[in-house]
Amino acid sequence: MKFLVFVEQRDGKVRKASLEALSLARKLAGGPVAAVLPGQGVAALAKDLGRYGAATVYVADRDDLALYSTKGYVGALDAAAQRESPDAVLIAATAMGKDVAPRFAARRDVSVLADVMELRVEGDRLVGSRPVYSGKARAEVDCGKASLQIATTRPNVFTSEARDGTEPKVEALDIGTIGARAKVVRVEVPESKELDVAEADIIVSGGRGIKGPENWPVIRDLQEALGAALGASRAVVDAGWIDHQHQVGQTGKVVSPTLYVACGISGAIQHLAGMGTSKVIVAINKDPEAPIFKVATYGVVADVFQIVPELAKAVRAAKAE
């Protein structure tokens, strides 16, 4: 099967999620694959993609692609797909990927295996596994008889693998005039410059069990010790204890970090929907019946204020060794 992988870059760096998709494509193809990289000043990034599995990188490097443009970036993917004629296209299910994939799919009269957590090849067909009903079930899906198979891959589930290898062939794409009617005029980053939960490998989250916003410092101490992002349950966001950008859950952000530490969070279904696929979950809660213990890897049935400060201390001590 021939694969084409959409590669996303931000602030001069290729997104880790795209490297995961690229490595996955190489694994499924049994060899190097093609990639497409739109943006501005990105040609230099193309070379490094060889280590992650690209034999050819189609680059659309233009000033008017400096900021994201649906039409421009989809146009680049489309142009690369026309040159490469892939059987399958993989795109990381980031905000950008989730924007590009459905528009490209509709243009090609096909659909998308969205946000897959497993992907394999059976003959000439992709077969994926994706979470549905807020993660309460998994659907095994395929593309029927669709001529072009597109899948978006959930970030931080697949492994990116850098190997020694040859530099890829870099091909310039000509995508013509873009003529977009939706134009990103600027990107606003919130003042706080906090690590976003959606990007983080480690998350420390606080729930009702922290008793009040004046106690965030206890949680933040552990957050700092672990180099983590700060998450929150819906209850504390609705109570006004912290801004909505920290909310993890069905109506907040869906995250899949390597480590999720839930402090004083009961584990309502809607919260689990947002973090249930974390690799390792640590639960700290006074209530032994709290549903969070059903999904946790490790747990302590104890008061948050007893355990969390000690945990921060122990983490720092371990890191100092």
Place this chain on the structure above:
Amino acid sequence: MNSLVCVAYVPDTETKIKIASDGKSIEESDVKWIVSPYDEYGLEEALKIKEAEGAGTVTVVGIGPERVKTGLRECLARGADEAIWVDSGDSRYLDALATAKALAAIAKTVAHDFLWFGQKAVGYDEALVGPMTAELTGVPHVANVVKLEVGDGKIVAHREIEGAHEIVECALPMALTAQKGLNEPRYASLKGIMGAKKKPIAEKKLAELGIPEADPANAKVRWRKLELPPARQAVKLVPPDDPAAAAKELVRLLREEAKVI
């Protein structure tokens, strides 16, 4: 300005999911159905735009079996002017492309400036239909909108991405997918509920829209199997009596066993 608001009628999120006997869908007998929460933000914004202008029509459209009409009535009760039900005949999974084609067909028949969706339909959780319909309709879209500024000839949408907001200027007509934070959806008033009974729900048949993918044999995404997620191992509890010791043990487990720190 007119809005066409696409709504999905989905299982309530508290629903316990049971796999049906066909092994690829959910058991529907005990399901409580609701308008997908993200679609409510789209409806609310459409109503706000209409109220700010003092003019315009808000039309809601939903695809599915008969029960979808209940969801459409709720939207009419909140203030939508008209509703369209596309009868899909049964409740099996309709792939996103088929759904988008059906909505695009309806969009051709309803004058609108804004085409609204939720950022995803809760349940299928695909986040595909909005951008697909926009592509098929030939309009620009902005997804994950948390703020919308409607000015004189200028529309500015704030789109939520990882750790930032993209500020997007867009021409009309346009499509938007609504994200939590865009607004606070209103409840239907008693007056609204009573008035909704008189508002029309037009009926169309999916089978008559000429969409190949509406036939399961031509679906471009198929559900082969539906399963409960792999069972997690039972939690390893660390004795809590000595907090310092418990913390040290947790760190040891995270380092040596789980290897995550």
